[in-house]
Amino acid sequence: MVAITAPSSVDQIPLMRCPKANAGQAGAAAIPCVDLSAPGAAAAVAEACRSVGFFRATNHGVPAGVADALESRAMAFFALPAQDKLDMSGAARPLGYGSKSIGSNGDVGWLEYLLLSVTANSVKISSLPPSLRQALEEYTAAVREVGGRVLELIAEGLGVDRALLRGMVVGREGGDELVRVNHYPPCPLRAPGDCGVTGFGEHTDPQIISVLWSNCTAGLQIKLRDGRWAPVPPDPESFFVNVGDSLQVLTNGRFRSVKHRVVAPAEGAGSRLSVIYFGGTAPSQRIAPLPQVMRDGEQSLYREFTWGEYKRAAYKTRLADHRLGPFELRAASSEPAAADPQPHCSSGTCMPQQQQQQVAKVY
Numbered sequence: 001m002v003a004i005t006a007p008s009s010v011d012q013i014p015l016m017r018c019p020k021a022n023a024g025q026a027g028a029a030a031i032p033c034v035d036l037s038a039p040g041a042a043a044a045v046a047e048a049c050r051s052v053g054f055f056r057a058t059n060h061g062v063p064a065g066v067a068d069a070l071e072s073r074a075m076a077f078f079a080l081p082a083q084d085k086l087d088m089s090g091a092a093r094p095l096g097y098g099s100k101s102i103g104s105n106g107d108v109g110w111l112e113y114l115l116l117s118v119t120a121n122s123v124k125i126s127s128l129p130p131s132l133r134q135a136l137e138e139y140t141a142a143v144r145e146v147g148g149r150v151l152e153l154i155a156e157g158l159g160v161d162r163a164l165l166r167g168m169v170v171g172r173e174g175g176d177e178l179v180r181v182n183h184y185p186p187c188p189l190r191a192p193g194d195c196g197v198t199g200f201g202e203h204t205d206p207q208i209i210s211v212l213w214s215n216c217t218a219g220l221q222i223k224l225r226d227g228r229w230a231p232v233p234p235d236p237e238s239f240f241v242n243v244g245d246s247l248q249v250l251t252n253g254r255f256r257s258v259k260h261r262v263v264a265p266a267e268g269a270g271s272r273l274s275v276i277y278f279g280g281t282a283p284s285q286r287i288a289p290l291p292q293v294m295r296d297g298e299q300s301l302y303r304e305f306t307w308g309e310y311k312r313a314a315y316k317t318r319l320a321d322h323r324l325g326p327f328e329l330r331a332a333s334s335e336p337a338a339a340d341p342q343p344h345c346s347s348g349t350c351m352p353q354q355q356q357q358q359v360a361k362v363y
């Protein structure tokens with residue numbers, strides 16, 4: 001990894017500790033796996049979205065070379081000096097290149113990233129190196145198809161018109177599809193207790209769905225319904241699908257957006273590279289429970305809002321905030337009260353000052 005000469009203000013951000021996953025191998029085994037081409041895929045996808053809000057998708061039809069090409073181009077980009085990356089992409093506001101700072105409300109993590117908007121198969125950053133841009137465009141076209149297929153299966157599993165959800169997201173005129181490339185270099189710092197360093201703090205994704213690919217380096221964890229955190233074993237041959245907040249609302253809470261976070265790789269491990277497609281919809285799209293999923297007399301758990309309104313509200317919050325909270329109509333729809341049983345290592349605590357300084361020197 002080439003040393004980064006980041007602006008001093010970026011070097012001085014406090015890093016956070018991230019507890020290790022505490023659900024062990026049983027937690028990893030609880031992550032559903034769905035063969036997208038199998039006859040029962042719609043029911044399996046719906047069950048996974050209901051029970052965990054997250055699943056591994058196999059037989060997705062994307063050739064391995066597509067993600068591999070993006071990985072090597074992205075790693076070459078991230079190895080450039082910080083100023084070059086900023087010059088090519090602009091500072092993330094929120095689109096562009098960001099380092100260690102996520103959003104504008106003080107969230108930090110041991111990562112750098114590119115956040116891009118996708119429109120009609122063209123990734124909107126004209127000054128990226130052409131080979132990276134081309135790899136991103138190929139990847140995006142392929143992953144959108146996976147997203148579209150998953151949305152069709154979700155619709156089928158819910159018993160609504162098969163094209164309904166896909167039409168809200170994929171290639172929608174004036175829509176809001178994003179791609180994020182996250183790079184987590186190995187962190188030279190050891191966190192106290194049974195903790196790692198936070199790469200990406202816990203959060204839910206606000207969109208309808210997210211489709212994630214990562215290289216072989218572990219780090220992603222999801223929160224299970226019982227409150228324990230499960231490690232997600234990396235599998236570059238699969239995609240991982242998240243239920244987002246908007247899909248939780250569209251299903252009136254039948255599906256739950258999954259909390260997830262990333263612990264940065266320890267020194268000696270490889271870099272983690274992940275690429276996430278976020279399937280949002282048009283800003284004017286009303287986000288409300290689909291009438292077809294509601295039982296007779298069932299009330300919406302949420303007040304009505306548009307995607308534009310929700311996104312604006314989400315951008316004003318911290319990553320870990322319960323962003324749907326202000327939109328809920330009844331206490332019954334709030335987070336399950338399962339405790340995080342890791343008393344010695346609270347998530348989000350700043351690393352001790354001395355270690356912060358150590359990091360500032362190294363990275």
Ligand SMILES: O=C(O)CCC(=O)C(=O)O
Pocket residue numbers: 180182200205212214220260261262274276
């Ligand atoms: O990098 C990862 O594995 C997950 C990142 C993530 O959750 C996000 O970018 O929203």
Ligand SMILES: [Fe+2]
Pocket residue numbers: 203204205260
């Ligand atoms: Fe996420």
